Amino acid sequence: MIRLTIDGQKVAVAPGATVLDAAAWLGIRIPTMCHVPGIEAAASCFICAVQIEGRATLSPACAMPAAEGMVVHTQTEDVRHARRMALELLLSDHAGECAAPCAARCPASLDIPGFTRHIAEGDARAAVQVIGRTLALAGSLGRVCPRLCEQNCRRCELDQGLAIGALHRYAVDVDVENPEPYVPPCAPPTGRRVAIVGAGPAGLAAAYYLLQQGHACTLFDAHEQPGGMLRYGIPEYRLPKRALDAEIHTIRRMGAEFRMNMRWGRDFNLAELREAHSAVFVAIGAQGAQGLRCPGEDLALPGIGYLHRVACGDPPPAGKDVIVVGGGNTAMDCARTARRLGARVRVFYRRTRQEMPCLMEEVEATEAEGVPIEYLVAPVRLEANGSGFRLTCRRMTLGGPDASGRRSPVPVEGSDFNVDCSAVIAATGQSVERALAESGGLDVTAWGIVADPQTMAASLPGVFAGGDAVLGADLAVRAVAAGRIAAASIGQYLAGEPVTGEPSSVSVLFRPIDDDERAALFRSIEKSPRVRLPELSLERRLAGFDEVEGRLPEAEALREARRCMICGCLKCDSCTIRTLATEYGADPERFAGARRRFSADTSHPDIVYEPGKCISCDACVRIAAAGGEALGMTMIGRGFDVKVAPPFDHPLSEALTTTALQCAAACPTGALALRTQRACEFG
Ligand SMILES: Cc1cc2nc3c(=O)[nH]c(=O)nc-3n(C[C@H](O)[C@H](O)[C@H](O)COP(=O)(O)OP(=O)(O)OC[C@H]3O[C@@H](n4cnc5c(N)ncnc54)[C@H](O)[C@@H]3O)c2cc1C
Ligand code: SF4
């Protein structure tokens, strides 16, 4: 036997064993990408590099025979540096993308191709299960989310982006109608109790994920019912309360306790909550309404207050001639609500249409409902005028960009004009109750509570914060994502582990694709138009608060789901190079230069070959040879230009017959992958 020492541990191995074998005996993991057990080593990837005392350079553990008295170190700074650099070089010309481009843009990182595939197969329950792994309240979000994902859908380069929001709404709506809607399984109770202040989307999402970990959750909220701005801000015609209620009911069934009509600062304080609970999540949103910022601003109705009262069935008397000031979601919602209540409505916005911070579809729907929008107009004074009001306005022009990156409005001197109306609604922004947070001992910024963006940890131990309370008035999907991340961090905190938030993986992105690559990507994809959502007629819209956009009929949903090209890497969750790049903190862009072209050999019934992801590790070449393949795979060219391919341009289907599955399993990247492999969560 040969005796050697690895990382301070002694081991004896039979002659012929490698350092890699000896380390495995000790349970020491040396990473490798090209090594295939039972097949001769190639030592091509150099990821298994180790330091052997007495040698000036690092040595590949897979090809280094163990020798008597050898002393090996597998995790020195030099070793880690060499592995990181090797990974960065291998990734420098990688022609692939780990996550689908749509998923990379969703703030909640929803696995979009993962769930559309199930809808395409007619399995809404399976789709809901995939969706729920990363996105709480997916039915509500499918209705109101601005769908950043769709703008990044690869199909935009072919015809039109997939209707992703409508599809996850479809899956949830269908499942909710099931006699037994899906309720995620919860781990056995841990005995730990978490207090959540605010039962809006952030708080509800945190509860959804904490309950699954087995932690008891109590949500304290100042309102009568949970939902936050989804209930008291966004009107019924965009998000019916029954849809929101169904999703909240699921969270109730999971065991959440709701303590409604409980206001922090009036009915309890943060110190009491911290005393009685193992952790606290603060998700109080941005409830303050900003005024018109001009004399007489107190005479205006605050936009969110107006919508709140309408949602509670107690609309404030606003008369028949309403002016809404603002250009965001709240302004559009106030205008469309006032229209439904029978008023003539005009919107004044101080910038232009391009700068409006809401979906263009919302603007178009508002105009279609008979609301004119006047741009480059700002209020300068509001006065009572008999039974109504007189609003003095000034024309604006656009100057340079402001802090938000949008061009700022600049007053045009001498352009003032007066407008008479029955009410002015100020939809000009929201603010966070920072004084309340400060009084509880939390640090605040100019717009919200301080929280670490990776972990949502606030400035007090065991206290976390997220959603609008941290970001200022923002988007529901970001609030829901914050709740999920906070749940992960709180779970770590309660387990006494380091609080690091959710694990995340290094991701490679496709740098811009050229025409040849586009042709290769879309080779087997037929053009087909995006589905049109069913919509209420204008007449019916204005007659009440019925939902404007309907659910996709089943056949349309299935057809739309089939338009999904299932982008992203087939091996995104099992790719060795991605896993190691994450472990070693490799930066795929560090040596990025000209990358290889994307192409794919899809001739094989079971596997796909994408040469642009091949790292020439030689594993498939050796497996095919050892398996007696007539053609197999071969190395073509030399040095940096070496390529692995079937010989003589044969298709993959002829090259790999008996060893295809073995090669795909051994391939350390997504170069050779099973067609059916994809089942990943994007981290
Ligand atoms: C009119 C309007 C339209 C919108 N439209 C869209 C849209 O189309 N798409 C989109 O993505 N986003 C939209 N948003 C934004 C979205 O609703 C918010 O980003 C999201 O609701 C924030 O979630 P949150 O949980 O952080 O806060 P909130 O939803 O505000 O929930 C906070 C909760 O905390 C409670 N709370 C507050 N203070 C206290 C206290 N002191 N004690 C106890 N409880 C307290 C509140 O009662 C509330 O239930 C809109 C917002 C408004 C106002
Ligand atoms: S939550 Fe919004 S961004 Fe994310 S997938 Fe759904 S529609 Fe797209």
Ligand code: SF4
């Ligand atoms: S086709 Fe499907 S997977 Fe590809 S980007 Fe669009 S929605 Fe995402």
Ligand code: SF4
């Ligand atoms: S295709 Fe073959 S040579 Fe290329 S990375 Fe995969 S296993 Fe290695």
